Amino acid sequence: MECKQCLKWLMLAMICPLIAGAPSSMSKRNISCPEENLTITGGSFVLSNNYSDGSLLRYICPNGYYPSIQSRLCQDEQWTPKPKIRKSAECKKVTCPSPRVFENGEVHPYQVKYYVNDTTRYSCNSDYTFRGSKVRVCQPNGKWSGSTPICGRDSDHCPDPGVPPGSSRAGNMFSIDDKVTYRCEKPLTLIGSKVRVCQDGGQWSGTEPQCYADFTYDTPEEASEAFSSSLKSNLAVSQQYEEEDQQGKKITMDQSGKLDIYIAVDASDSIDKKDFDNAKTTIKMLIDKISFYQVSPNYEILIFATDFVRINSMRNFKRNEDKEKLTSVLKDLDDYESKDDKTGTNIAKLYSAILESMIMERDSNATAFSETQHIVIVFTDGQANMGGNAKPKVDQIKHLVTKNDPNREKKLDLYVFGVGKDVNQDEINDLVSHKDQEKHFFKLPDLTKVQEMFDNMIGTVSIFHPK
CATH class of the missing domain: 2.10.70.10 (Complement Module, domain 1)
Structure with missing residues (x-):
């Protein structure tokens, strides 16, 4: 009996301080990291x-x-x-990728490494025609100015696709259906198309590859030019155009409304609260730039981390007959203050959510879905730590829209803005579209640079499609 009484008092002695809030070795301490060796x-x-x-x-x-x-x-x-x-x-x-891979010509000067402001000059051997930039300068963002210098022959069906700095190429035949394959020197990452095919029209499929170091970024100016150029070609399909009917009479065909745009922003632990607020501003700027085109897109906006939140769904946006529905969506975006405090980043789940919305649109009206231009724009650092690889979900989106028909590839555009100091560029390259003469992956150090990019788009957009 005495033992039982002692055990009872012992348990009370352990439990009471916790209930009363008294200090205990089991209570949570203020956790901090050492201040040494951080310089x-x-x-x-x-x-x-x-x-x-x-x-x-x-x-x-x-x-x-x-x-x-x-x-x-x-x-x-x-x-x-x-x-x-x-x-x-x-x-x-900062160094720029080695230009010494230049074929059928010479590069001057020949150096082991090329640093910021170093200048290179190019010339071709006899019987070769020069294309690209004859003089290039290594820029602070780790990229060469101008375009890839190429020494080629005019006798091939497709022009010589060249060898971008820092890369190597397998394949020197440039007839129809011939392939060339690229890889980058370690530790550089290939951005663009790893494999390109010579097509009937004399153009190479895909996007010219570039080799990025971890410190390589796009400048706001070049990102603005590339993004606005790609966006113009994609939004143009939604403009009004004239067509002749069976009697030869011209009628106006209105494609407006057949444009679905999905915008998603990363709000995970690797994104600062300041950057998250910046991201909401960036989304509004993007929508504002698109409004310069004479189109009326439908929008779905998502915030994602461990899970995702739809600020609005594509289905509800189309159902809403209110003329101020976009204003309502932007207000909902402003009101969304909760930044997910979970450490997980599930990019695969984001693309699964977008796929789910697209399937609903297809099931609702298959004909309208097949006529719709689909654009996906994601802002993330690409640092996923759960959910697995997002590429299979992206491949499902591609199959849903294009149905493996090359003629339908123009109906889908997948963009990613890799934002931050630690962007997983290799993974992101698998999540974007690779189209001839277009760029769909943009890497910028922070969202203020993205906003600067959108500011640069004002003139280029309004000149072509003023309201």
Whole structure:
């Protein structure tokens, strides 16, 4: 009996302090990470929440330099990746991919590495015709100015597709159905088409590849030019046009309303709250730029992290007869303040949600769906840590819209804006469209640069399609 009484008092002694809120070794402590060995040679760093758990440390380097480590995350009293005692992070000089892969000609000067502001000049051997830029300059974003220099012959069905800096090419036959395959030198990542095919019309399929380092970015100016050019060609299908009926009389065909645009923004743990608020502004800017075209698109807007939230669905947008329905959607976007505090990023689930909406549209009206231009625009750093590879879902979207018919490929455009200091560019390259003379993947260091890009689009859009 005495033992039972002792056990009872012992249990009470353990439980009562917890109920009363008294300090206990089991209660949650303020978790923080060490302040040592975090400096970066030649640069500085900023913290999102001091040295507290969940704080993100970002390194900053001067223009023309990049940090050897982009960032660290404070988790469970330690930084990830863990700082090294003997070797601190450092700001390294930005380099451009090696141009020495230039074929059938010469590049001057011949250097082991090419740094910012280094200039190269190109010339062809006899019997070869020069195309591209004869002079190129290494830029602070890690890319060469101008276009790929090429020395080719005019006797082939397709022109020589060239070998972009930092890459190698397998295939030197340029007749109909001939293929060329590209790969990038390590540790560079290939952005664009890995395989291109010579087509009947004398053009190469896909998009010219480029080799990106982790520190390589698009400038707002080049992203603006490429995106607006691609967008113009895709939104143009939704303009009014004239066609002759069976009696030869001209009638106006209105394609407006047959344009479905899906916009999604990453709100996961790797995205700062400031960047999330910026993303909402960016979406509104994008919609504003599209409004310069004489089209009336239908919209679905999604926020995603571990799961996804539809600010509005495509089905409800089309059902809403209110003339102010877009204004209502933008208000709902403004009112959405909750940034998912979960650490997961499930990009596959996002594309699954978009696929689900598209299937509903097809089942609702198969004819209208087949006539619709579908555009998907996603803002993310591509750092998925759950849900698996998103590519199979993207492939399902492609099959749903194009039905494996090359003539229907123009009906679908998949864009991704890779935003941030740590973009998973290899994964993102599999999630975008690869079309001739078009670019669908854009890499920018932050959303302010994306907004600057949209600002640059004002003139190019309004000139072609003023309201």
